[in-house]
Amino acid sequence: MRNPVYTAIAIGVGIVVLLGYFLQFDLLVNLRIVFLEWATILVATALLIGVVNLFIVHWRKSTTDQPNRVNSIALLAGLTITMGVAGWFGPTDLYSLWIFNYILIPIEASLMGILSVVLIYAGVRLLRRKPNLLSIVFIATAVIILLMTGPLFGIDIPGLAELRIWIGKVPAVAGARGILLGVSLGIIAAGLRILMGADRPYGGN
């Protein structure tokens, strides 16, 4: 059953915040700032709820006899130790930074490192499986940019450096600008649907 109260709240606060962006009345601007401040607190609370939910889900998995329960135990160990240390001493304390520097950064950087291998593999697969105009343009652009990223064993291909600069300044900018405008138009359309009550992604069907 649809609850009109929820819809009224969403539309009401949404319109006040939106008007606060475009009309420079003190009341509207102050209301926008206060509503955004409260929303920030709620987003932070939602993140904490997500972490609590993550803990509950993996606690259940680790206490039942499941084949991958060791994964859940590793997750719970990481979560509780980090929350215990960083929560007790503070996130900028030496102990917290030790976890950050010697556990988080090595894993993040290593994952980023294996991404390079995965990207090469994906590029080769793209050309082998679907060699059409777009995939050739995609790979050719990437190769041209990469060739001129570093020194090419002393080899100087005439015009390649200029071509790389031109690609970066003209066609890539055109595509990026089109994508950005398309994304922002999509965001505006989706936001307006919520503010008009056509979409109600907050429960109550």
Next chain:
Amino acid sequence: MNLADWIGAFVGFVLTLLVFSYLIGDNPLFRITLHMFIGVSAGFAAVVTIYNIILPRLFVPIFISDRSEQILTLFPLILAGLLFTKISPRFAFIGNLPMSYLVGVSAAAAIGGAVTGTLIPQALASMNLFAVQSNQAFDANVGLRLVNGIIILIGTVATLAYFQFGKLSQASEKTQFQTWIDGLGQIGQVFIAITFGFLFAGIFSAALTALIGRVLFSVDFISDVLGLFIR
């Protein structure tokens, strides 16, 4: 290096090897490392959120500030409390109230951000391509700049045409307008492919730098350990 640094370097080295083990195939050690990474990341995110948002913006005003600010902070405190009911499926419906508030504010903020942060600046940047007076008018390169500006304009419009916002027509035959838009969209696909190729190269360069960094770290660690024993 002190003992804590040695232990940290050893832990980092082992974790690097465990993550790199993915290169020979998906395996349980890699998955355990990944789960631990998720746990540590989530823990850090939660602690940073508590220290930087929940404590200073919710609890400090309640206990330290004046009466008016205390009353003002009661609203988000109640909404946050109601949001916690989302954890329980039985009481999750109570959490719809703060969710509706959050969705309304987020939608408005997203619209405001998209208009003032992307739509207007990008449209202005497209227009400025043809402002020859601002580009030291009529020098030797002005013609080239105009040609580049026209290419960027065509590319931007063609890329936009590729994203179809309208409802697709149910009619079997395409109208002339639809045929035009489809043709323009195909040109736009080429520009999108170039943009993604450019981004791909950038991400690949960054990933390669990270790979080199981890390999160098591992080599340095091994040589340091060997140096300890050989000395």
